[in-house]
Amino acid sequence: MQYFKYFLAFILSMFILIPLMMAVTISLNPSNTDILANMGSWKSFIPQVFSFDNYRAVWSDPYHPFGLYLFNTFLITSISLTLSLVVNSCAAFSLAWGEGKYRKYILAAIISVLAIPGESLVLPQLLMVSKANLVDTYAVQILPGLANAFFIFLFYQFFSKIPKDLIDAARVDGFSLFQTYLKIALPLSKPVCVTVCILHFLGIWNSYLWPIMVTRGPEVRPLSVAMAAYFGSNQTQWGNVMAFAVCMAIPVIIFFLIIQRQFIASITGSSVKG
Amino acid sequence: MSNLKLSGISKSFDGIKTIHDVDLDIKDGEFVVFVGPSGCGKSTLLRLIAGLEKVTEGEINIGGRVVNDLEPSKRGISMVFQSYALYPHMTVRQNMSVGLKVAGLKKSEIERKVNEAAKILQLDDLMERKPAQLSGGQRQRVAIGRSIVRNPDVxxxxxxxSxxxxxxxxxxxxxxxxxxxxxxxxxxxVTHDQVEAMTMADKIVVLKEGRVVQVGSPLELYNNPVNQFVGGFIGSPRMNFIAASFHKQEGKNITLKTTAGENVDFALDTDTTLKNTPLSIGIRPEHIALGSKYSVKIRLKIKAIELLGGTSYVHGSQENGEDLIVEIKSENMLERHKEYDFSFCPSQCHVFDHLGNVIKLVRN
Known part of the structure; x- marks a missing residue:
């Protein structure tokens, strides 16, 4: 049984790793002829040549400034993540412990947004940002995704399970509602913050539809859109395209490696015990 | 001055009244225990005093100030919760000092107060631990410490x-x-455990269905319950109640007849004319004796014996099915399923009318 589990895990991981190995192998091979010749054989999965020419080409392409794209993506992602954590957790805390009379109805409205496909909101959002003169800016890539119904729901689920005694104790200690959120609830919600961080990070890093609609030139363009453009202008240069893809994937892998322990902890559950 | 006065306090939740016109005067330095069964409103009353719930009607006065509209932290109170309510991500020191920091006290002052409280509660060695690393008793001490540092009026x-x-x-x-x-x-x-109430309180407030039933010292409540509820609630094991009916009255002297057929004579304390309504005789387990040395005799079939060491609680039932508990010395070896004679003296009894209110008797 144990061996079967390992075997199954091996097969599943191969499904995920083989395309990655292929991308890395191709990215390390400077010869397009060799790449095409090896395609379909085991040689396309295990590197035969270790050359960084393709990576150099990607980083030095004057028409597709990879460094700028990477900077744009980092900037958009880091600001989005920070603001998203603040906005969504704040909203969830006030829904869970605020004094508003209609909190339940607001929560129901927020949850119902989860049922609406994001794509159907893209056009109205585009009209709005266009009217607000935000097209082709960093802000347009950050603001619309900040308030997220799913993240609010995740935080709400956590905050509403904080024992009432803890919130009452904070009131007796003189905390305002915001101080209770900032000093008690937010530090306790670390597992949810990590989950939201990962999901939001992946969402922004891989988002394509919205950035391609609201960005015009390379100045504010993120990697995901740039990747498509790069692929369009280097269709026969598989080595370069794969080097671009690997460079784009590395930050995600590093981010996940850093945060994976907390991510697993957040999935395996946590509770507040005083 | 840290006296606490409740005047006409009522509380309604969604139109349903849970606390009814509570008037209470608690003197400076008094240890008052609110006791009552689950759902009687004792915790709600405490939360009203703390300011964690808003009063619907009435006035709360702490140390001469009306505090109805004040936030909990401004009322001069501190609270220890059932679940301890310690902040899990903070150390013991941080848990104890955070309230003072919010209040804007100087760092040296906070340190002094926290160290003082830690010394009183013997928490010195635990100050850098987090609540999860403490035992239940230690957590409770930290919760008390967090209260002490605030130096509250109440x-x-x-x-x-619990x-x-x-x-x-x-x-x-x-x-x-x-x-x-x-x-x-x-x-x-606040407690539902009447043993806690009896052993700790200067004054006990017995609550039932959101109303104060009786206020008094533990012995006052034990010896002179105002009704059957208090009689039954205060004391462990609880008071025995023997169903009786009115037999005859001559002036202040009355005779009741128990359902087992025994006549019991009492002398009324006031000029009351008893009606022919069902009555109840209350007698505490320690006031029933093995043997026939007192005037009122009962015969019990022993169902169970709880041996506690020096004393034992004997659970028995009369022929009519009425169950009674008797406290005896453990040296008296009784056997289960056998019948024994017991007796009690009417002067140790309480009589309750059909509404459960006490009928005042002359006690020798």
Whole structure:
């Protein structure tokens, strides 16, 4: 049984790793002829040549400034993540412990947004940002995704399970509602913050539809859109395209490696015990 | 001055009244225990005093100030919760000092107060630990420490010992009583455990369905319950109730007939004419004796014996099926399923009318 589990895990991981190995192998091979010749054989999965020419080409392409794209993506992602954590957790805390009379109805409205496909909101959002003169800016890539119904729901689920005694104790200690959120609830919600961080990070890093609609030139363009453009202008240069893809994937892998322990902890559950 | 006065306090939740016109005067330095069964409103009343719930009607006065509209932190109270309510991500020191930081006290002042409280509660070695690394008793001590540092006018305790095991409860009970003697502060303590109430309180407030039923010292409540509810609630094991009917009255002398057919004579304290309504005779387990030395005889078939060491509680039933508990010396060896004679003296009894209210008797 144990061996079967390992075997199954091996097969599943191969499904995920083989395309990655292929991308890395191709990215390390400077010869397009060799790449095409090896395609379909085991040689396309295990590197035969270790050359960084393709990576150099990607980083030095004057028409597709990879460094700028990477900077744009980092900037958009880091600001989005920070603001998203603040906005969504704040909203969830006030829904869970605020004094508003209609909190339940607001929560129901927020949850119902989860049922609406994001794509159907893209056009109205585009009209709005266009009217607000935000097209082709960093802000347009950050603001619309900040308030997220799913993240609010995740935080709400956590905050509403904080024992009432803890919130009452904070009131007796003189905390305002915001101080209770900032000093008690937010530090306790670390597992949810990590989950939201990962999901939001992946969402922004891989988002394509919205950035391609609201960005015009390379100045504010993120990697995901740039990747498509790069692929369009280097269709026969598989080595370069794969080097671009690997460079784009590395930050995600590093981010996940850093945060994976907390991510697993957040999935395996946590509770507040005083 | 840290007296606490409740005048006409009522509380409604969604139009349903849960606390009814409570008037209460708690003197400076008094240890008052709110006691009653689950759902009687004792915790709600405490939360109203704390300011965690808003009063619907009435006035709360702490140390001469009306505090109805003040936030909990401005009322001069501190509260110890049933679940301890310690901040899990903070150390013991941070838990104890955070309230003072919010209040804007100087760092040196905070340190002094926290160290002082830690010394009183013997928490010195635990100051850098987090709540998860503490035992139940230690957590409760930290929760009390967090209260002490605030130097409140009134300490509020909401069933603070109910999460502890029996042995630790006794220990903490003594610690809290000693703390009260040391601090000489006004303390209001909520519990459903009448043993806690009896052993700790200067004054007990018995609540039922959101109303104060009786207020008095533990012995006053024990010896002179105003009704059958208080009689049954205060004392462990509970008071026995023997169903009786009115037999005859000559002036202040009345005779009741128990359902077992025994006549019991009492002398009324006031000029009352009893009606022919069902009555109840209350007698505490320790006032029933083995043998026939007292005037009222009963015969019990022993169902169970709880041996507690020096004393035992004997659970028996009369022929008519009425169950009684008797406290006897353990040296009297009784056997289960056998019948024995017991007796009691009418002067040790309480008589309750059909509404459960006490009928005042002359006691010898």
């Amino acid at each position: 300490f509020l305790f909401d069933e603070p010992l 999460n502890l095991d029996a042995e630790l409860r006794v220990k903490m009970r003594l610690e809290i009583t000693a703390l009260h003697e040391q601090l000489k502060s006004t303390m209001v303590y």
